[in-house]
Amino acid sequence: EIVLTQSPATLSLSPGERATLSCRASLSVGIYLAWYQHKPGQAPRLLIYDASNRATGIPARFSGSGSGTDFTLTISSLEPEDFALYYCQQRRNWPLTFGGGTKVEI
Amino acid sequence: EVQLLESGGGLVQPGGSLRLSCAASGFTFSDYVMTWVRQAPGKGLEWVSTISGSGDKTYYADSVKGRFTISRDISENTLYLQMNYLRVEDTAVYYCAKDRTTATTYWFDPWGQGTLVTVSS
Numbered sequence: 001e002i003v004l005t006q007s008p009a010t011l012s013l014s015p016g017e018r019a020t021l022s023c024r025a026s027l028s029v030g031i032y033l034a035w036y037q038h039k040p041g042q043a044p045r046l047l048i049y050d051a052s053n054r055a056t057g058i059p060a061r062f063s064g065s066g067s068g069t070d071f072t073l074t075i076s077s078l079e080p081e082d083f084a085l086y087y088c089q090q091r092r093n094w095p096l097t098f099g100g101g102t103k104v105e106i
Numbered sequence: 107e108v109q110l111l112e113s114g115g116g117l118v119q120p121g122g123s124l125r126l127s128c129a130a131s132g133f134t135f136s137d138y139v140m141t142w143v144r145q146a147p148g149k150g151l152e153w154v155s156t157i158s159g160s161g162d163k164t165y166y167a168d169s170v171k172g173r174f175t176i177s178r179d180i181s182e183n184t185l186y187l188q189m190n191y192l193r194v195e196d197t198a199v200y201y202c203a204k205d206r207t208t209a210t211t212y213w214f215d216p217w218g219q220g221t222l223v224t225v226s227s
Contacts, residue, residue, distance in 0.1 A: 034213050036151070044143075044151065046215035049206060055215055087151050091212035095167050096141075096153040 002027050004088050004099035011104045019075040021102045023088035028068045032092040035064055035073045038085045038101075047086075048073060078104070108132040108216055110202050115221030122192050122225070128185040128202030128218055135183040136160065139205040141214055142176060142187050144198035144223075154200070155187065156212070170196075192225045199223075 003026040013019055023033065031051040038044040046055040048064035051071060061076040075082055083106050088099040114126040128140070142154040155176040156165045164176050175188040185202050199222050203214035 036214075038151070043201065043217040043219050044203075044214070045217070046206065046213060049211065049213040049215075055206070055213075089151075089153075089214075094165060096156070096212060098143075098151040098153065101150045 006099035006102045015078050021073040023071040023099050025069045029090040029092035031067050033071050034089045036087045110218035112218045112221040115223045117224045119227050123190045126187040130183045136180045137208045139210050140185045141203045144200045146198040194225050197225045
C-alpha cells in the first residue's frame with residue numbers, strides 16, 4: 001500500500017498569504033496524484049489532478065506541482081473561503097489511498 | 107448538472123447490515139466508474155470501493171473486503187453499497203463519487219453530500 005504523508009498537519013495563515021502544502025508518497029506515484037478540498041458538512045471537491053492540472057472551475061490561485069514522491073499544493077493568496085481541510089490522493093496502485101490531511105486555518 | 111444523492115444511512119448494531127444508495131443524475135451513468143469513500147469521525151478520507159461502468163469489475167479496501175459489496179443498477183441510475191457484518195469502526199460518513207471522465211481516471215469529481223452510518227449497540 002502506498003502511504004501518503006501530508007505536512008504540516010495544520011497551517012495557520014491570514015487571508016492574502018501564500019499557503020504551501022506538502023504530500024510525500026512512500027513509493028513513486030509518477031504524476032498520479034490529486035488534491036481535494038473538504039469543508040465540514042460539505043462534499044469534498046477535486047482541485048488538482050495528475051499532479052498539476054486544475055479541475056473544472058477551480059480558481060487559478062490553486063496550483064499543484066511535483067512528481068515521483070514529492071508533491072506540493074500552493075494557494076497563492078488565501079481567500080476567506082479557502083480555509084478548509086486539504087487531502088492528497090494517489091491512483092498509481094491499488095488500494096487507492098489518501099493522505100491524512102492538512103488543515104488550513106485562520 | 108451532475109447530482110449524486112446518497113441515502114440509506116442510519117444506526118445499526120454491530121454485526122448488522124445496511125444498504126446505501128446513491129442516486130445519480132445529469133450524466134450517462136453507465137459511462138463512468140463510481141466509487142465509495144468514507145470519513146470516520148475526526149479522521150481523514152478512506153477509499154472503500156470502486157466499480158467499473160459496466161459493473162463487471164469491482165475493487166475493495168482490505169478493511170471491507172468480504173463484508174461489503176458494491177453494485178450498480180444502470181436502469182435506475184443508482185449505485186449501491188451493501189454492508190454486512192458491520193463493525194463499530196465502520197462508523198463514518200459515506201460519500202459516493204463519480205470518476206472525473208469516461209476515460210477512467212480514478213479521480214473523484216464530483217462527490218455527493220454523504221450519508222452517516224453509525225454502528226453502535
